[in-house]
Amino acid sequence: MSASQTHGHAAAHDHHDEHGPAKGILRWLTTTNHKDIGTLYLVFSLIMFFVGGTMALVIRAELFMPGMQLVDPQFFNTMTTVHALIMVFGAVMPATVGLANWMIPLQIGAPDMALPRMNNFSFWLLVAAFSLLILSLFMPGGGPAAGWTLYPPLVLQTGDAFPLAIFAIHLAGASSIMGAINIIVTIMNLRAPGMTLLKMPMFTWTWLITAYLLIAVMPVFAGAVTMLLTDHFFHTTFFAAAGGGDPVLYQHIFWFFGHPEVYIMILPAFGIVSEIIPTFSRKKLFGYDAMVYATASIGFLSFIVWAHHMFTVGMPLAGQMFFMLSTMLIAVPTGVKVFNWTATMWKGSLTFEPPMLFALAFLFLFTIGGFSGLMMAIAPVDFQYHDTYFIVAHFHYVLVPGAVFAIMAAVYYWLPKWTGHLYDIKLANWHFWLSAIFVNLLFFPQHFLGLAGMPRRIPDYSTQFADWNMVSSIGAFGFGLSQLLFPYIVVKCVRGGARASDHVWEGAYNHGLEWTVPSPAPYHTFEVAPVVK
Amino acid sequence: MPMNMKRALGAISATALAALWSVPAAAAWTLNLREGVTELSREIYGLHMLILWVCVVIAVAVFSVMIYSIATFRKSKGAVPATFEHNTRAEIIWTVIPVVILVAMAVPAARTLVKIEDTRGADMTIKATGYQWKWQYNYIDEDVSYFSTLAQASNEARQVNAGIDVHSVDNYLLEVDNPLVVPVNKKVRMLVTAADVIHNWWVPDFGMKKDAIPGYINELWFRADKVGTYRGQCAELCGRDHGFMPVVVRVVEQAEYDSWLASQKAARQAAAAPAAQTAAVTTTNALETTTVLVANAE
Incomplete structure (x- = not known):
């Protein structure tokens, strides 16, 4: 993508005074600026990351040794449930939305998101959603404890937390749909002249596909939880066998949402890695077109594999066969992506700044998660893996050293562009190495636990599982504590540091429109659209 | 670790004394799936090992290339970036090979799946x-x-x-x-x-x-x-x-099962006699016919 900005930065600066940010707290409440909203999303997701992480540490503390030492089993179930809901809907998704807000207009040469007021609304809805969810923890009967999948009939046993959790999901879903619409409209209408679809940066591409997935599945999830709500309060029996309903129907609806949801979390991560590896390899992304098509195929396949989450519900043989084969197919486009990233590094000129380190860890560790995913696609073997720690290890590998590492990589990649300062590279390296070591200590032994037969979502276990659980818990505390470095590094960078150049990284020069604006990026950019050749 | 060894040894001897040896009780630091004691569990174990080795071989190949690239093509070693952006032949190869591997995996997996779902002819x-x-x-x-x-x-x-x-x-x-x-x-x-x-x-x-x-x-x-x-x-x-x-x-063993079953039935009949009487009393008192039905059904 060779891009050049025909109108200099001066044009952007002309209007600077009249359109500057409002002062004080009002700026953040009323802002419609994509950069401010991006920052809000990112800060929000960081807070949620620590809230959800604390819950994870409660879980790992209880599982440190066999025997019940700390919490009641019901509270333990609340922790696993709310940890997952917060991490999925409160940390990973908003982080990628925040990055989209910041970077998509900069990457496509747009002055802002297409629907700025809705942008503000979708952020503050999210705050309302998670306030409700966290409030639900303090309701009589305790917080939601039926797992993040909210399977009936169990979820219908939830106390007063139930409607709060459902409304929280409704609000978060509405927020996601608005965010997705905004991203699609922005990308479809506000690209700079000359930026055809197949010239768009990969991060923008992956987000475009993600946004379509969101619009397709969030309403489905909203429908599912609404049926739960009416089953609970209005005597419907959508999911109650006693009334002619079907508990498995819920699972089909949930996973029709839930599987694309997995890709909603990982596709933007793919995009991030596709930006970073070329920059620090000083080489163009290998097989750009193939990458776009692979992303699109993964998006399509995500709609026809859902029941691989349900191999044990007693599906007909033909159903199991279909979902086994379609799931195995996902390995093909995912493989293409991994091979293309590797080929991008081949004969490059590599350097290993923090974003690259996180991207490389993503490359290795996400691939490990991909392998365990392939193993679980084999339906007969999944009868052994299903609902054990093997699956816990699998999805944490794709979500933590996968999605979360990619988000960290993105922040370390674009932070100097946002703040105008270079951050403390040495500390960031520490953050990386501690995270990379502890994340493996935390999650790799969980493969062994699952294979040895430890079910997931249990607060206590047979003594045979004691050893690896202790290792995993040590890894968890190491990983959790290491993350405290991250806000420290970010805050320090916001406050000051060496000045960053416009392209920040040597390899980022001529690597996309976002590197043509000054560092820090002015409050308003591309008021006059650049021309992309 | 000595603690765990001791614990494991203790558990081993204790269970050995109990004559009926069950694997899970003492297997600390277990790494892998167990083979189990049925035809199906062994087939599943075989499939698990097959797909595991497939993954290991692919991982070794892919990770070697990654590690080689990271070690060799370093700017600090004076590497100059090449300018190629794609290679159709390579891209076709690494799309087709996974498809072939997947088909090869799907066949035995499907065969086992059919067996798992065949509940006919149960004893x-x-x-x-x-x-x-x-x-x-x-x-x-x-x-x-x-x-x-x-x-x-x-x-x-x-x-x-x-x-x-x-x-x-x-x-x-x-x-x-x-x-x-x-x-x-x-x-x-x-x-x-x-x-x-x-x-x-x-x-x-x-x-x-x-x-x-x-x-x-x-x-x-x-x-x-x-x-x-x-x-x-x-x-x-x-x-x-x-x-x-x-x-x-x-x-x-079948003989032990038969005698266990007989003792269960005997215990059940002994328990059922007074229960049936109570049910009869309830019926006469409350004209509650369903109670009788329930008692009979049990």
């Missing part, structure tokens, strides 16, 4: 019903039915701050009061269902796991070919005590 049928938080076993055609709950020693030790060393409890959390008893080398068909929320009946050594869903009757089968006690757990979150409803199956 006996047992219905397992999941409750919060116990199992009920119902020997269809045999008029034998009982509940199976977490053993008392485990139940006491698992309370929050019970002050009991869980290592001193035999088969902590994997012991029940009344295990399921089945004969060796017989095809046992299990009908799996639930009365309240969704549970999951799982014995790793049988390679089988099926959801127990209210309103559904799921099927699975196993033919254990080794006498012993096999332990598993509920594998679907079912509420507060989900972690405390183990599945224990004793596989015994």
Whole structure:
């Protein structure tokens, strides 16, 4: 993508005074600026990351040794449930939305998101959603404890937390749909002249596909939880066998949402890695077109594999066969992506700044998660893996050293562009190495636990599982504590540091429109659209 | 680690004394799936090892290239970036090869799947019903039915701050009061269902796991070919005590099974006699015909 900005930065600066940010707290409440909203999303997701992480540490503390030492089993179930809901809907998704807000207009040469007021609304809805969810923890009967999948009939046993959790999901879903619409409209209408679809940066591409997935599945999830709500309060029996309903129907609806949801979390991560590896390899992304098509195929396949989450519900043989084969197919486009990233590094000129380190860890560790995913696609073997720690290890590998590492990589990649300062590279390296070591200590032994037969979502276990659980818990505390470095590094960078150049990284020069604006990026950019050749 | 070794050794000797050796009790630092004691579990284990090795071979190949690139093409070593952006031949190769591998994997997997779902020709049928938080076993055609709950020693030790060393409890959390008893080398068909929320009946050594869903009757089968006690757990979150409803199956010789069954029936008849009387009294008093129906059905 060779891009050049025909109108200099001066044009952007002309209007600077009249359109500057409002002062004080009002700026953040009323802002419609994509950069401010991006920052809000990112800060929000960081807070949620620590809230959800604390819950994870409660879980790992209880599982440190066999025997019940700390919490009641019901509270333990609340922790696993709310940890997952917060991490999925409160940390990973908003982080990628925040990055989209910041970077998509900069990457496509747009002055802002297409629907700025809705942008503000979708952020503050999210705050309302998670306030409700966290409030639900303090309701009589305790917080939601039926797992993040909210399977009936169990979820219908939830106390007063139930409607709060459902409304929280409704609000978060509405927020996601608005965010997705905004991203699609922005990308479809506000690209700079000359930026055809197949010239768009990969991060923008992956987000475009993600946004379509969101619009397709969030309403489905909203429908599912609404049926739960009416089953609970209005005597419907959508999911109650006693009334002619079907508990498995819920699972089909949930996973029709839930599987694309997995890709909603990982596709933007793919995009991030596709930006970073070329920059620090000083080489163009290998097989750009193939990458776009692979992303699109993964998006399509995500709609026809859902029941691989349900191999044990007693599906007909033909159903199991279909979902086994379609799931195995996902390995093909995912493989293409991994091979293309590797080929991008081949004969490059590599350097290993923090974003690259996180991207490389993503490359290795996400691939490990991909392998365990392939193993679980084999339906007969999944009868052994299903609902054990093997699956816990699998999805944490794709979500933590996968999605979360990619988000960290993105922040370390674009932070100097946002703040105008270079951050403390040495500390960031520490953050990386501690995270990379502890994340493996935390999650790799969980493969062994699952294979040895430890079910997931249990607060206590047979003594045979004691050893690896202790290792995993040590890894968890190491990983959790290491993350405290991250806000420290970010805050320090916001406050000051060496000045960053416009392209920040040597390899980022001529690597996309976002590197043509000054560092820090002015409050308003591309008021006059650049021309992309 | 010496502590764990000692613990493991202790457990080994204790269980050896008990003559019935069950693998899970002492296997610390376990890494892999177990082969189990049924044809299906061994086939599943074989598939697991096959796909694991496929993944290992691919991983070694892909990770080698990555590591080689990271080690070799460094700017600090003076590497100059090449300018190629794609290579059609390479891209076709690394799309086609995975497809071939997947097809090769799918064939044996499908074969095993067909076998798993073939519950025909069973020698006996047992219905397992999941409750919060116990199992009920119902020997269809045999008029034998009982509940199976977490053993008392485990139940006491698992309370929050019970002050009991869980290592001193035999088969902590994997012991029940009344295990399921089945004969060796017989095809046992299990009908799996639930009365309240969704549970999951799982014995790793049988390679089988099926959801127990209210309103559904799921099927699975196993033919254990080794006498012993096999332990598993509920594998679907079912509420507060989900972690405390183990599945224990004793596989015994046919003769032992027959005498066990006879004793169960005898105990049941002895218990049923006074119960039937009570039911009759209730009927005359309250003109409640349903009670009789229920009593007869049991």
